[in-house]
Amino acid sequence: xxxxxxxxxxxxxxxxxxxxxxxxxxxxxxxxxxxxxxxxxxxxxxxxxxxxxxxxxxxxxxxxxxxxxxxxxxxxxxxxxxxxxxxxxxxxxxxxxxxxxxxxxxxxxxxxxxxxxxxxxxxxxxxxxxxxxxxxxxxxxxxxxxxxxxxxxxxxxxxxxx
Amino acid sequence: xxxxxxxxxxxxxxxxxxxxxxxxxxxxxxxxxxxxxxxxxxxxxxxxxxxxxxxxxxxxxxxxxxxxxxxxxxxxxxxxxxxxxxxxxxxxxxxxxxxxxxxxxxxxxxxxxxxxxxxxxxxxxxxxxxxxxxxxxxxxxxxxxxxxxxx
Numbered sequence: 001x002x003x004x005x006x007x008x009x010x011x012x013x014x015x016x017x018x019x020x021x022x023x024x025x026x027x028x029x030x031x032x033x034x035x036x037x038x039x040x041x042x043x044x045x046x047x048x049x050x051x052x053x054x055x056x057x058x059x060x061x062x063x064x065x066x067x068x069x070x071x072x073x074x075x076x077x078x079x080x081x082x083x084x085x086x087x088x089x090x091x092x093x094x095x096x097x098x099x100x101x102x103x104x105x106x107x108x109x110x111x112x113x114x115x116x117x118x119x120x121x122x123x124x125x126x127x128x129x130x131x132x133x134x135x136x137x138x139x140x141x142x143x144x145x146x147x148x149x150x151x152x153x154x155x156x157x158x159x160x161x162x
Numbered sequence: 163x164x165x166x167x168x169x170x171x172x173x174x175x176x177x178x179x180x181x182x183x184x185x186x187x188x189x190x191x192x193x194x195x196x197x198x199x200x201x202x203x204x205x206x207x208x209x210x211x212x213x214x215x216x217x218x219x220x221x222x223x224x225x226x227x228x229x230x231x232x233x234x235x236x237x238x239x240x241x242x243x244x245x246x247x248x249x250x251x252x253x254x255x256x257x258x259x260x261x262x263x264x265x266x267x268x269x270x271x272x273x274x275x276x277x278x279x280x281x282x283x284x285x286x287x288x289x290x291x292x293x294x295x296x297x298x299x300x301x302x303x304x305x306x307x308x309x310x311x312x313x
Contacts, residue, residue, distance in 0.1 A: 007226060015226070018219040024205045026198060027184055044182045051182070058220040061176040062308050067213050068165070068173070070310055075261060075268065089304040096311055101304035104232065107296050115232070115298075119310070145261040145268070151246045152258035155216060156272045158226050160253075 077112035234265035241291020
């Protein structure tokens with residue numbers, strides 16, 4: 001019996017096979033299972049269990065946000081008192097235009113400890129969203145770092161060295 | 163190519179997740195009230211047209227024994243492109259953005275080995291034009307959910 005949440009060799013094989021493009025065919029899991037050399041049922045069972053334990057965050061699609069109309073985005077950096085962070089995070093995460101929400105360490109000249117990615121159709125939308133988040137949470141100290149160019153965006157390839 | 167109302171419904175559904183069943187696209191098709199073949203054909207077209215960045219699995223790096231960080235780099239503007247290209251070379255660096263502000267480049271680094279991580283950061287730090295770097299690691303990830311509701 002496999003330990004709940006632990007990654008074994010078969011999981012690693014599954015992860016390696018799944019980190020490419022998911023096939024757009026009638027029976028995609030069957031095709032992947034054949035590539036790995038396991039049966040489809042085993043693959044589906046393993047995927048369900050990886051999803052339950054959180055190893056697999058999502059099986060789905062990510063769009064090119066620029067092309068679907070979200071042309072502006074900014075990294076919002078905020079100064080949040082640690083004792084309020086969970087509450088602030090909950091409020092900010094509730095907005096679908098906030099796609100990422102992390103705490104992060106600070107440095108001597110960088111006091112921002114809370115990070116959000118904000119998306120909008122225009123820069124003005126992002127500024128307005130940040131203003132709204134600030135009002136909802138009472139966090140006044142923040143900055144928006146607008147993205148000017150995407151130099152790279154890829155998915156991590158795990159377990160490639162083994 | 164313009165997105166139709168059907169495309170938007172399809173993409174919204176696809177962003178929500180693909181089921182773990184033998185015929186997941188058929189399941190989507192029946193939710194949308196069309197034949198499986200319609201979904202398959204249109205998804206291939208939307209992918210080819212560039213609307214879909216990736217269909218696939220997204221893993222939680224922490225649970226796979228990897229750790230990720232966000233690094234901000236302050237660069238002399240005339241060397242920014244050169245530094246950005248150097249950063250792009252590392253497979254462990256998955257995202258690299260130019261942003262307006264004192265720190266012109268922001269990248270994410272995912273490694274399962276501290277020595278490798280230090281080596282990469284050291285190499286970037288020593289690039290011509292790099293003034294300073296901040297390693298902004300996270301203790302708590304509250305949300306990662308990149309989904310755009312298309313209307």
